[in-house]
Amino acid sequence: MRVRPALPVVGLGLSALLLTSCFSAPDTTEEAGAEETGDRIGVAMLNPPRSGLTPFSDDAFKLARWSTGETLVVLDEAGDAQPALATAWEQVDPNTWRFEIRQGVTFHDGTPLTVDQVVAALTAATQASPKPRILDGVDLTATADPDAPETAVLVRTGDIDPLVPQRLSSPQLSILAAAAYGADGVVDPVGHGTGPFELVSVQGTSSAKLDRYDGYWGDKAKIAGIDVNFVPDGTARAAALRTGTADVVEAIPVSQASLLDEDQIFEVPMPRTNTLYLNTERGVFADPAMRAAARDAVDRDKIVDTVYEGRADVAQGLLGPALPWAAEGRPARTETAAGNPAGQEIVLATFTDRAELPEVAVQLQQQLEAAGFTVRQEVREYSQIESDALAGAFDAFILSRATVLDSGDPVAYMYSDFSCEGSFNIAQLCDPQIDEALQTASRIPAGDDRRRAIMAAEKLILESDAAIPMLHERVIQGESGDFTGVARDSRERELIRATTAATTAAS
Structure with a gap:
């Protein structure tokens, strides 16, 4: 049976020590044969349960990722x-x-x-x-x-x-x-x-334990169980992988990735786009030529290289590589000619809750000023800035936005952000042609025809320059290499599967 070493504390701050000390000891069940073993996999997860693991909340995604x-x-x-x-x-x-x-x-x-x-x-x-x-x-x-x-x-x-x-x-x-x-x-x-694993115990917001369910209707799990620890601190999660305390680690911070072996790091494209929304209703960007000037000023490659250390994908549209059909079906678009900003002042806003966004704002300010705009930044916590953003109080707003919701379909996101009656229309965009395209897409059953209609709607939105997609985010998943068949899922619905298995015999 594989035994994980205790997590060393040298070099970790007190907060990391307190968080990582909660890792549970591995189970010592004897092997059950070549196919099914007594190996247990240790998982360090970012967020603890927020609603007692009720499936009616976002905690449901943990139940799915544990295959229970x-x-x-x-x-x-x-x-x-x-x-x-x-x-x-x-x-x-x-x-x-x-x-x-x-x-x-x-x-x-x-x-x-x-x-x-x-x-x-x-x-x-x-x-x-x-x-x-x-x-x-x-x-x-x-x-x-x-x-x-x-x-x-x-x-x-x-x-x-x-x-x-x-x-x-x-x-x-x-x-x-x-x-x-x-x-x-x-x-x-x-x-x-x-599912193939039974949730047998939960220790509040610190840990959970799952065992193989031998009565599963499908192929039984190859490993004996899953030991989960909730570790909000990113440094502590990365340390758990380095020391072998965990076999799979969620959401390793970019700043920690360079400290790990490259063969233990897997970057998973997320259906999340970092986008610059421009106020189309009033102010400088009510002029399509000024929106085009902002579009041309944005250096996406530099933002990805400097802020995200290359661990993101440069955006070609609203929908990124987490939706592999999007790039294949993206039609060519016509771009509005850019005007001359001539020193016009704009307010560029974002929020602090996602650490990279204020850094993106610094880069964008430099790029927009180089194009001729005069830029003033406004940065607050999200809870203090959302209402102003939705009311159109800013000329430009930087947002990291999920592009598909629970149905796995982007129409709801596009409708909320870019339709005349959209509930999250930061760009204050109202274009009957875009509304018609979104309504057309919403009526088509899932499949290739619906995807083509979605890309037609994306084309119109991009041609408006109401939103300038900059990059598609990735999440960094850490894996020890001691197990195969761990899911790398952009929708964050899968992680440990029935087919997840130890790479070597337990010792």
Whole structure:
């Protein structure tokens, strides 16, 4: 059995010592054979649970990354729905979808997966307060199919929604056993999932333990379990990888990456774009020629090299390499000719919560001033600046923005940021042609036609110069090399899989 050494404290600050000292000792289970072993994998995660691991919160993504909570469908790399706890589905009318439920599945507490429990789990999600983010603005109901009450579920939406299967892939709609759902609305996932690993204990915000579930409906896990520690401090997480205290480490800071072996670092493209939003409604950038001047002034390569130390991707559009179909389908666009800023003053704003953004602001100020603008910066905490940004108080605003939400589809992001009635329209953009393109895309079922419509909408948004995408972020994942089959997932839904296995025999 592999034994991890104690984490050394020399060279770490007190905060790192306190955080890393919480790592649990490895399990000493004997090997179970060549395929299934007694090896356990240690994982250091960035964020501790914030809502008691209820699936109705962002904690649901931890349940997915540990392969303990499962959904009716999952998404492939392109964002298309694939079978999971549902084996097939079809749209039976504009507002209704029918899902065939997988037979022979048991929850970790030994109870069977049934149609009634799927209905109960989805209904609990619709009644949660607050609702899971994936159900914002969605009127969804689930019932047993009266023609096949033992095997199929009908999911209905108030409005026509071509993305119902993708929506049901959200970890926030994981299906748990009946005993998980308390009368007070509290949901306890411990011992109540269906995945290859059973969550057996949680120690508050410090650690969690999962064991292999031998009754899993699919291929059983190759390792005996997962030992999770929550380590918010980036220096401590990197130290855990260097010393062998953890086998997999989430979100290693760029500043720590150079201290690790390059063969232990994996950069995963994120569906997140660092974008300069320009106020199209009033001020200097109400003039398209001035927006074009700002566009031409931005040196993306320099920002990536200096602020991100080369660990980001230069943006060619709003959607980056985390969506591999975007680059292939991006049409050529027509650019507005740039005007002469002639010293016009602009206010460039951003926030401090993401450490790199103030540094990006410094670079952009220099670049915009070199182009002829006079630039004044305004930098605050996000909670203190968001309302002003949404009200159009600034000429330009730097934002790191997720470009796909839980459905794996970027239409919702584009609509909120660039439609006339968008709730997050920092650019104050209102273009009927863009609105029409977004509405067209939203009505098309998932697949190649929808993706082409999305790229047509992106083309119009970029031609407006309301948003100047600068770079696509990456997350740095650390791996010891002692295990294979660890997922490197841009959507952060997978991490430890049933196929994750030790690279060498335990010793």
